[in-house]
Amino acid sequence: MKARRLFANQTSSAAPPTQAAPSTQPSTTQPTTQIRNTMTLEPATAVAHFQPSEAVLRVQSTSLRVQQPQSKGKLVSLAMGEPDFDTPAQVRAAAAQALEEGYTHYSPLLGEPVLREELAARISRLLGGVASSGDVLITQGGTAGLSAAILGIVNPGDRVVIPDPTYSLYADLVSMAGGITVPVPLAEDLHWDLEALASALEGAKLFVFCNPSNPTGIVHSRRELEALADMLEGTDTLVISDEAYSDLVYTPEPFTSALEVEGLRGRTIYCQTFSKSYAMTGWRVGYLWGPSEVIASAARVHNTFNGSMNQAVQYAALTALKTCGPDIERMHASYSLRRELMAEGLRRIPGLTVSSPEGAFYLFPKYDADLPAAAMVTHLRNHGVAVRPGSEFGSHGEFHLRLSYAAGTEAITAGVERLAAGLAELR
Numbered sequence: 001m002k003a004r005r006l007f008a009n010q011t012s013s014a015a016p017p018t019q020a021a022p023s024t025q026p027s028t029t030q031p032t033t034q035i036r037n038t039m040t041l042e043p044a045t046a047v048a049h050f051q052p053s054e055a056v057l058r059v060q061s062t063s064l065r066v067q068q069p070q071s072k073g074k075l076v077s078l079a080m081g082e083p084d085f086d087t088p089a090q091v092r093a094a095a096a097q098a099l100e101e102g103y104t105h106y107s108p109l110l111g112e113p114v115l116r117e118e119l120a121a122r123i124s125r126l127l128g129g130v131a132s133s134g135d136v137l138i139t140q141g142g143t144a145g146l147s148a149a150i151l152g153i154v155n156p157g158d159r160v161v162i163p164d165p166t167y168s169l170y171a172d173l174v175s176m177a178g179g180i181t182v183p184v185p186l187a188e189d190l191h192w193d194l195e196a197l198a199s200a201l202e203g204a205k206l207f208v209f210c211n212p213s214n215p216t217g218i219v220h221s222r223r224e225l226e227a228l229a230d231m232l233e234g235t236d237t238l239v240i241s242d243e244a245y246s247d248l249v250y251t252p253e254p255f256t257s258a259l260e261v262e263g264l265r266g267r268t269i270y271c272q273t274f275s276k277s278y279a280m281t282g283w284r285v286g287y288l289w290g291p292s293e294v295i296a297s298a299a300r301v302h303n304t305f306n307g308s309m310n311q312a313v314q315y316a317a318l319t320a321l322k323t324c325g326p327d328i329e330r331m332h333a334s335y336s337l338r339r340e341l342m343a344e345g346l347r348r349i350p351g352l353t354v355s356s357p358e359g360a361f362y363l364f365p366k367y368d369a370d371l372p373a374a375a376m377v378t379h380l381r382n383h384g385v386a387v388r389p390g391s392e393f394g395s396h397g398e399f400h401l402r403l404s405y406a407a408g409t410e411a412i413t414a415g416v417e418r419l420a421a422g423l424a425e426l427r
């Protein structure tokens with residue numbers, strides 16, 4: 001049986017803690033006292049026979065999410081889904097100040113009232129009516145907001161409709177809840193196929209989508225959202241509108257939130273994050289707003305899983321809301337140039353059909369080589385460029401690649417050249 005090192009961090013020879021504390025230092029730099037106290041144990045029988053829970057097994061057996069290997073050496077990465085900008089300085093300063101001022105305690109379970117008030121005011125502007133701060137739940141990033149909403153809504157056997165391809169977390173959360181994911185293939189132009197969507201939505205508990213879309217970079221228009229509202233009229237189907245990229249839109253017409261569409265707002269759970277707009281991926285802060293009953297249910301899940309939110313981070317988020325307008329504009333202008341650069345470069349590559357670069361920071365070109373996307377990604381890595389396989393986002397993402405332009409212009413230029421060389425070799 002394979003022996004395992006446990007309690008590497010213990011500094012006394014007293015009885016082992018009930019939970020092994022994670023090491024905070026690489027083992028090569030650990031003090032000798034710790035090394036001397038390292039124990040080697042056989043795994044207990046109960047652990048040797050351990051099986052993950054059924055919820056985890058369901059996710060493991062269906063998940064399309066793949067951990068990309070770290071981009072290292074001379075590899076150019078167009079794979080990342082996060083801004084390459086630093087969090088604006090005044091936001092970092094606000095967090096430091098909050099810590100200095102003693103915001104180091106448990107926060108109220110729904111979040112800091114002052115932040116929830118500010119968010120309610122913003123949501124009210126989208127609604128064209130009054131949103132109560134009592135229906136705002138601050139979450140540990142968009143991920144925990146989506147988790148709380150889906151686990152708070154979906155029962156085993158419930159049908160949950162998602163676009164195909166879409167952000168892969170949705171299907172995993174539905175699997176975890178025991179629901180049935182119903183993926184609806186997008187139309188050729190990567191917008192919704194309204195007929196297919198209408199038929200899939202019959203009897204569905206929930207429809208989850210993101211707008212702008214990860215991975216396609218498409219922005220669903222007011223017309224599409226109104227068509228969705230018409231399809232759902234008179235039904236009990238709820239909607240989660242994940243608008244993580246709503247500040248990153250490049251279409252001539254302004255972005256329409258689901259909350260602005262009369263037929264959707266009463267059934268929509270609005271999911272937001274500070275990660276993308278404010279370059280705050282590592283801070284882990286987002287929020288939900290929606291019908292009171294649904295938010296109360298999501299809050300129960302969020303509190304059970306996460307407890308309360310980090311206080312200082314919430315004050316930093318408040319500063320972001322109040323002061324980052326110019327920062328959002330600055331980053332938007334930069335993404336806009338990079339988007340042009342990438343789209344132009346891709347349009348020159350034979351055999352690529354380039355998607356319409358409408359929003360977020362992704363392009364989702366389709367290639368004509370007869371090689372599955374996962375194998376194509378490996379082939380392209382050998383040509384020095386990291387991208388994501390479209391199949392990671394749904395089976396209809398096959399033969400597509402997701403390219404991120406949240407990368408510097410040099411990386412974009414070099415990455416597109418390498419992509420061209422890699423594809424040329426297959427023609």
Ligand SMILES: Cc1ncc(COP(=O)(O)O)c(C=O)c1O
Pocket residue numbers: 081140141142143144167210213214242244273274275281284285286
């Ligand atoms: C569409 C979408 N929603 C939510 C998230 C998760 O955001 P967060 O980093 O705040 O958990 C992501 C992250 O990539 C995303 O692309």
